[in-house]
Amino acid sequence: MNAAPDTIFRIPASVVTREIVGETLLVPISGDLADMDHIFALNPSGAFIWSQLDGEKSLEHIRDALCRNFTVERTQAWQDLQDLLAQLQAAGLVETVS
């Protein structure tokens, strides 16, 4: 199910973001994901979205920022944003603020 445009997410303290050799890596440090089998890499647009999940910006705001920073249509940006958030939520890598 798609998240509403005014939904706000944040990165939990149990996930550490690492930037190494141009890669953005998500390292879960506690909970079920904190083992060698769970490290995630984000592509540039994924890394941008990740950097926006500050517990204050809504998805709508992030979509608009995505369109300003990448060559992507609003509809496609919204779909990509929803897809990524769904994966992040399924993996327990984000928390919903409101």
Next chain:
Amino acid sequence: MGNCIHQVASDEAYFDDFTRRAAAARVPLDGSLELTHRCNLRCVHCYLGDQKAIRRHRKDELTTTEIKRLLDELAAAGTLNFTFTGGDPMLRKDFPELYEYAVRKGLLVTVFCDGALITPKVMAVFDRLPPRKVEVSIYGASEQTYEHITQVKGSFKRCIQGLENLKAHGHRFTLKTVLMQGNRHELPQMRALAKHYGVPFYFDTAIFACLPHTDNGSRAAPQGDIPVTLGNAGQAVTQFRLSPAEAARRHLEDPQRVEEMADLYVRTRNATASDDLYKCSAAKSTYHIDPYGNLQACTISTNTRYNIREAGFLSGWNGPLAQLRTLKARPGSSCSNCDKQALCAGCPAFFFAENNAGDIKSDYTCETTHLIFDGLQEAIKNRLENAP
């Protein structure tokens, strides 16, 4: 924009490429830190040397504050895989605090230990922030053999208790041993012990003389404060090592290992010959730091070290360690054109420990490697015949 997220932990191709790029950019991706050289065991073959001498240098060890500052710097420099080792790192009272600090920096932390010091306090931090891996050294599968090597009464029982605790709390661990004269007869039982816990097991046959460290008077220094004891003297090494024939046989008796080694040989045999002294990842994407803040290319590479206590990690990484990568073997060095290097345990650090020169091969590792190679002939032939 495609799929924005990728689960990479088990993606070998991704990590191969990632590691290659890190090495090309000389990013210090993998590091290890000996929190202390102090140990609760007194293993006969230990390359650290005499524990009485080491304990006199406890006050010289990096402080908690210094280590935290170092961890900040290492994470900022790009370290991802990080190992706390020793001695036994858990002998330091601040181990849980330092461990937690490293994990919270996003380092993938592995801990090398002997299992005996996994206290409730250590387990509590492991439960909250699980280690990526704990590698426990075992020295035998029976009390008699284990304590014949460790020279500490009760150490076997404490080790087993540690393993039981790790298992009960669901932590990922590996068992490993240094296979030598005193415990070779228990290799099957050590494998069975690992099987009992459902964990991987591996062994190494490399034993070297006591390495020159600042806490053992650099070993050979006239003013050195380390007595040459059993296991420390160069000549004593041979009394612990397996013969090359047995070492090779032990490596060859595991069918999976044979396939892995054959594959490794076939993949690397045509690698361009090089007179570079260091051909591994040491000082290129990996490093080691001793308990006193000395930065080295690897654990045993104590011949070139640089103290980073004052000037910081990058001063050593971009200075002396970068220089190390430019060193060349002398013309005619026997290893420069060898196509079996990937199968060989020998390396400049090993050779320095053995022969006081990084480009003079170890006869022991060379003979062992050739015997392993002979034993791989059929597997290599099969691979070459079936190659696309």
